[in-house]
Amino acid sequence: MPASGNLQPGETPPESDQVSAPQGHEEHGPPRGTHWMWVVGILVVAGLFVVMFVGYAAGLLD
Template sequence: MPAGAPGAGSGSVEPGDTPPGESSVSAVQGHGEDAPARWTQWAWLGGIGLVVLVGALAFLGYGLGLLD
């Protein structure tokens, strides 16, 4: 590290040695942080649960000889 670098002597960075994060990024990075609606999560869970339930009932039906 150069001798005149901020925080070179003590190994720590003092307040004001680095620029604020807001000024270092000029554009949106990556994706937006908007989450889907809460009902969307429940709809997916309900759909997956329904598929699992139908599969379990079909497995049980074949096991009991009801769906031969």
């Protein structure tokens, strides 16, 4: 076992653990359509607010 501080740059002591081991699961993002559903939902809600605002401005909704 080499003494502490006796390692050359790039050498790994044999008792060191590796951090690149598999974690047992893969990280996946949400399904492809999920972000489009959020965009459409936000646009629908914003559109409803615009329709309500225009209706109040035109005097159609009291």
